[in-house]
Amino acid sequence: MMDSIATTSLLGHRPLCGASFYKDGSNGRRTVDFCGFPVKEFVGKGVICSSPKMCPWRSEKLGMNRYSFSPIKALAMELTKEAYSSREEDRNRILRNLNNSVETSTQQRPGLWPPPNKVDDPSLHNPLLRQERMGCGWLGAIFEWEGVIVEDNPDLEKQAWLALSQEEGKSPPPTFILRRIEGMKIEQAISEVLCWSRDPAQLRRMASRKEEIYQGLQGGIYRLRSGSREFVNVLMNYKIPMALVSTRSRGTIEVAIRTIEFEGFFNVIVTAEDVYRGKPDPEMFVYAAQLLKFTPERCIVFGNSNSTVEAAHDARMKCVAVASKHPMYELGAADLVVKCLNELSVVDLKNLADIDLPEFEPELEMEEEEDQSYPSTSVGVDDSFWNKTCSSKRGNRFVVAASPPTEDAVIATEPLTKQDLVNYLASGCKPKEQWRIGTEHEKFGFELDTLRPMKYEQIADLLYGLAERFDWEKIMEGDYIIGLKQGKQSVSLEPGGQFELSGAPLETLHQTCAEVNSHLYQVKAVAEEIGIGFLGIGFQPKWRIKDIPIMPKGRYDIMRNYMPKVGSLGLDMMFRTCTVQVNLDFSSESDMIRKFRAGLALQPIATALFANSPFTEGKPNGYLSMRSHIWSDTDNNRTGMLPFVFDDSFGFEQYVDYALDVPMYFVYRNKKYIDCTGLSFRVLINPYIPIYWFSIYVPKPHDSEYTGDLISVIMYLQDFLEGKLPAAPGELPTLNDWENHLTTIFPEVRLKRYLEMRGADGGPWRRLCALPAFWVGILYDEVSLQNVLDMTADWTSAERQMLRNKVPMTGLKTPFRDGLLRHVAEDVLKLAKDGLERRGYKETGFLNALTEVVTTGVTPAEKLLELYEGKWGRSVDPVFEELLY
Secondary structure (H helix, E strand, O other), X not given: OOHHHHHOOOXXXXXXXXXXXXXXXXXXXXXXXXXXXXXXXXXXXXXXXXXXXXXXXOOOOOOHHHEEOOOHHHHHHHHHHHOOOOHXXXXXXXXXXXXXXXXXXXXOOOOOOOOOOHHHOOOOOOHHXXXXXXXXXOOEEEEEOEOOOEOOOHHHHHHHHHHHHHHXXXXXXXXXXXXXXXOOOHHHHHHHHHOOOOOHHHHHHHHHHHHHHHHHHHOOOOOEOOOHHHHHHHHHHOOOOEEEEOOOOHHHHHHHHXXXXXXXXXXXXXXXXXXXXXXXXXXXXXXXXXXXXXOHHHEEEEEOOHHHHHHHHHOOOEEEEEOOOOOHHHHOOOOEEEOOHHHOOHXXXXXXXXXXXXXXXXXXXXXXXXXXXXXXXXOOOOOOOOOOOOOOEEOOEEEXXXXXXXXXXXXXXXXXXXXXXXXXXXXXXXXXXXXXXXXXXXXXXXXXXXXXXXXXXXXXXXXXXXXXXXXOEEEEEOOEEEEXXXXXXXXXXXXXXXXXXXXXXXXXXXXXXXXXXXXXXXXXXXXXXXXXXXEOOOEOOOOOHHXXXXXXXXXXXHHHHHHHHOOOOHHHHHHHEXXXXXXXXXXXXXXXXXXXXXXXXXXXXXXXXOOOEOEEOOEEOOOOEHHHHHHHHOOOOOEEOOHHHHOOOOOHHHHHHHHHHOEOXXXXXXXXXXXXXXXXXXXXXXXXXXXXXXXXXXXXXXXXXXXXXHHHHHHHHHXXXXXXXXXXXXXXXXXXXXXXXXXXXXXXXXXXXXXEEEEEEOOOHHHHHHHHHHHHHHHOOHHHHHHHHHHHOXXXXXXXXHHHHHHHHHHHHOEEOOEEHHXXXXXXXXXXXXXXXXXXXXXXXXXXXXXXXXXXXXXXXXXXXXXXXXXXXXXXOOHHHHXXX
16 A cells, blocks of 8 residues: 555655744844745645755845745655555545635645645735734634544444454454544555555555444534534635545445534535545645635644544644544543533633744844854853753754853853852742743553563654654754753653653643643653553562663762762662653742742642552562652752741752762763862862862772862862863863752752752652642742641651651651641641642642542552552462552
């Protein structure tokens, strides 16, 4: 069927890549990156390429309208289709069969893809005339049929495939295969996934027979979904053009439309005969947009599955998911999720389609310039979590420049001062309306058939797969892929291959949870194909340190060598723990202090509520949170409860003093890590510190002439301050060194330009969303925050430390004053719930998982231990299924 796919490629079609600048209303400069192909014309779905002679980018003869700005992937798809047959004949046939004809006078030779958007017609200067002529004008709607307009019965689809397999003498497709082919064209599913045949005649025969079986089971009975007709009527009233897409045959769809009396609603109908591939390929959505004469960015797709979401986003369209056969939480990758279409308004759609791309702003004066980078004038860059976006955009996704670790855009010419470091922390203050929520979580990857930790080679395959399939940008260290970034999100690897998502700063918990859902969906989609699963737990339950592969990251080599010198459990922390944390903002220094104190005081309660690491090397380890216990003997110079935070003098400066004296791990220069283990950052900003400041042995730096004795340390530091660092001559310490140093400090609450709550074990999906809900309800509500501070005001430093020490073992049953910690947790959870209710976003449901823990007094770890002693027969292997994402 697809023999000719390889016969057409982009070889010979040389892309032009560059950037243009334009001025906005404030005379600011904004950059638009592009990669385009010179095209002569775009007829139907075929691309006719122009002469191979390429004009220079700066040529005035080559106008902007000579380039196709569609993604290369989409253009490759179009070129591939051309190998099959003439597109003009197909296009004319499709147009003849549309219920509501599309104007063809301008479609015969539309020029470039994307086609010009009708709303940008320069003759329509009058906004009222635009509204009258174009209706909404700014968007087109593309609907799927089953599960969106009419009710869907997935059991019939399964029965049809089973019946066909029996007729053909094939093995019945298992459930996971049926899920994978959901939404594909039948021919595509048979040839590419089921691999029953590749003969075109056989494919057509089996596809026709499968559809015949399905229609026989279905019986010609169609039932409108609640709210569908009302919503479509609203769009009709606003003159919003609509398309219907389906991988069913055209005859089937036309009969169904007549059956439910839905004629006349859709301007465009795209069916199985019109496309070569179904979902998750975006072809049918792109073609529908072309027939609607809308650019993809101006179209909204309405579907009911994650494959629809993937296809829509690949087409650079927004997607509204209708939770007809999947629960809403599984559809979090969509831009909006609803149960019924009539929950939406036109305002929702306009907000969803409100994009900000320069090709939709013809009134702006374009200024072409050569692609060049403008170095920052600042010494440091933003922290990777709150990283500001670059000026370039890809669709509706922002692309960030920095990847950890960060390096300076310019070389520092003056030494840092302590005030520079204080100002760096203080720059995180922002007004309440700008407060955001950022969630980070780690998970263990393992081979589904052996339960062994996944190897780096498998991780690399996973990262490359995510990058290619879901448009992530790769982060490389030398020849190794070590992470991904997309907008303000990033994926990184912990020392033992723990897979971490660092989420974007988001406004609501619904957005945060949707982000987690989207990430887990993407990871599962790629990982399952290579036999990998992911486990949500706080500590590796089965394997020893020596069984766990080491990731090829330079900083981890330095840490691995240093950790055993300062604690007995440091390597366990690196290779066998997983956590979930939330990052929250503050408005001022005083607000930071209040939240820091509340966070430290309540961190043992969070540890108890999320305790989820009771096993080590196949047996109970005596702890409910082994992960938390491990931090007690990792490196006391950089961990703990920070009692000085409760001093009256505490503020940004006092935290800087603390961080200055925390021994360093490394500096990052010229894409290499330089071993600075044991050195105090303080001496990097003050070369005249007396020798008595040093009480730590410092090992010999790699490739250094120094011997590692105390006097040589002073010489080494002095050389750094004078720009004589052996591996980085002429460079002084910068704010990036400070930023990287702050990431190597690990207290229960960590201060950067935001606060990190770090006391929870990794866990399953519900608890990934529960942790930010717990802390947001307390710290982002003034009433709840003050109640917590009043509640904990008389807790002594010794009591806080006692809770920190005992909770990992006894959880909510830890005795505290006249009762148990569980009783305090009940009060705190009530404050968190009240705080969320006052926020007004209907977020209290995310606390349900914690309500169950507090009500029963049984932590997640205790449930696992009960299963271990009973149902699991004293084996930890079932935990890999119990806590599988």
